[in-house]
Amino acid sequence: MASQIINSQTLKGKIFDVNTDKPIAGVNVFLLEINKNTFTNENGEYNFTNLGRGVYRIKISQLDYTTKIETVTIASDKENLILDFRLNTQSFKLDEVVISNAFYDKQDKNTYKIDVVKKGNLQKMGAVTIMDAIEKVPGVDAISTGPMVSRPVIRGLSGNRVLTVVDGMRFETQQWDDEHGIGVNELGLDRIEIIKGPVSLLYGPEAMGGIIHIVKEQPAEVNTKKGYVSSRLFSNNLGASTEANLQGAKEKYNWGVNALGRLLSDYF
Incomplete structure (x- = not known):
């Protein structure tokens, strides 16, 4: 730099x-x-x-x-x-896929792990909510009392041992009890980073289990506007959702408006 x-x-x-x-x-x-x-x-x-x-x-x-x-x-x-x-130009190389026992590597060679879930993958996974996508990541599970009340579990730890961070800011909603969900939806989302291992302690003692880092999308180009409308249908739970996004930027500020509607057979 x-x-x-x-x-x-x-x-x-x-x-x-x-x-x-x-x-x-x-x-x-x-x-x-x-x-x-x-x-x-x-x-x-x-x-x-x-x-x-x-x-x-x-x-x-x-x-x-x-x-x-x-x-x-x-x-x-x-x-x-x-x-x-x-x-400088950069070439991309795909590493070979190695399938092995989960506990094969020594601990000193597996100090931390960061998994990334892109917003586009939510649709590919058929995820209704962010937690539906997160719990498909190896080492991550969920404590759930319904489709919209779900809390992350990372390597067996949950509650005040798992921290939610939105664009670098602590978002403490799901730590209190089983009826508090993660409190974040996919509006304006770019990607989700799941940080596991001791590197998560950089965020404090409440991140002992890991970090759910929600990264928001970048703003629009200066003096432009952009947006999209996306709809999905869910056959398993007879549901549907529609998301609308509009954002713009001026020389001195940027703005964004998001709206999300979700309808499931047993949940409004």
Whole structure:
């Protein structure tokens, strides 16, 4: 990660391929601190305006290229800065699948495990709720008293030994008793990260069993709007659900509206 000192209120530039020196279109350029998002145009150009003083981390990502993170410090608002980046190509390799006994490896070689469940996988799994998808992950189970009241169990631990985190913030709803569910639905969801093992203690003693980390989707590109409508039918429980999403972004703020309707034969 590199750091640069600049004097600017506007940050713009181009993204190039390091091998061909040609501009790359459709690169995602994301300012993490202010949640501001944009994509490069057909000429590989990006542009951010109305940036105040401060330290910003710029995340540059594109499929088939290595993700780059740069740190930029804006000391004043006197100049406009042009800052170009070059991305290295990245090849993908699928490791072989190894099936073995769950307790074959030694503990010192299996200190932690992070499983990722993408939102698109919820539909492939036929999951009605987030907990339906989580409990299909190896090492994760659920204590349930109905379709909408379900609590995670990670490696045999539950309650105040399992912590729910939404975009880095603690979301303490399911720790109290069996009638408190996880309290989060799939609206605006990008992915679910399940962290198992001692690395979860970085979040505190209440994460001894593990972490259910809910990661929200990135905002829309600056000065654009986007949305979708999705419907699903469930044959096993004679149910249906419809989800609608609309979001947009301006130079100084971004916004989003989500709606979810779910109807099951024995639950409204």
